[in-house]
Amino acid sequence: MAARGSGGGSRADEQRQRILAGAVAVFSRRGYRAASMNEVADQVGLRKPTLYHYVRTKQDLLVAVYEEVLDESLASARRIVAAAPSAREAVRELLVERVRYTCEHRDLLTICFHEESALPPELAEPILERRREFERVVRDAVAAYLRESGRALPMSVGTYVSTCLGAANWTYKWFDPAGPRSPRELGEDVASVLVGILDG
Template sequence: MSRADEVRARILAAAVEVFSRRGYRAASMNDVAEKVGLRKPTLYHYVRTKQDLLVAVYEEVLDESLTSARTIVAGAPSTREAVRRLIVERVAYTCEHRDLLTICFEEESELPDELAAPILARRRAFEDLVLEAVQAHLRATGRTLPMTPRTYVNACLGAANWTYKWFDPAGPRSPRELGDDVAAVLLPVLDG
């Protein structure tokens, strides 16, 4: 990683902390510069706008999610296990990156349409990957769901993603254990 890439990574980490703590709208580039220990003109050498930082947060989350999901599906020993692992990983990632997910779930309206469109396309690609895993399981087992597969996927992702609001890092369950719990509740519908 080049020095410029290292500085950009530090800036993004600072932006995540500042945006998740203060809210995107209330945060300023001065806040980010101060957090990362740079002067504001130096910050602008690496990042053009506050919106660019917000887009970078979304890109990081969605790129990591897509890469992880593809790896999970490719390496799962069965279609059911692929779906189970996707749910567990989504819960674990959400719990482990609550600051990132707080921004993604609460600041989407801050993105102008031209910046939101590619991000929404990435999110749909992730959702479609999960949907394909569910449909592969249904085809392999000949089962059906009491709802559309997309509704099932949206319910699973909604349950997994909402943990950013209530997960307690000091609580009795680790992120992965909580993921196992959530999957245990959701999979019986798939097993129908």
């Protein structure tokens, strides 16, 4: 995960990032509910009182995981759309990148897909809004391609995008790091099939 903060970040920022990475390792291995703050502290080599100096609760760590994934995903999606030479290429690259990110961060995605019910509504809503904003970026790119090409889908844009993101996200379950395809190459394969529906 990328470090946050301006420039190189303060020592406290770096320590929080270490703690977050440790929490990801523990939560993905043990499950959020079974994991303890003692295990997170052990993972990063801190005493528990020191850990609590940087983070108040286990729930705060879970929220930070979601924020990290969604903020990175949204920023990446916006960059892709801004840089793409065409709406079609934007859609294709959005799907390639979604698969690549999912396959390269399977520990993060395991947490995000399995632990959402552990978030209380007041904490879940801002996270869900980030997710909706990411989905809007993808929907807008698809709608732009349909306008440019004069093509039509046999389903709503929302259904198409949900299907595409479901297929891309599910690769975290079956991608084999030792397999013949890299995350990027697998993304190209998946995007080829999904964008083919738009071109058909």
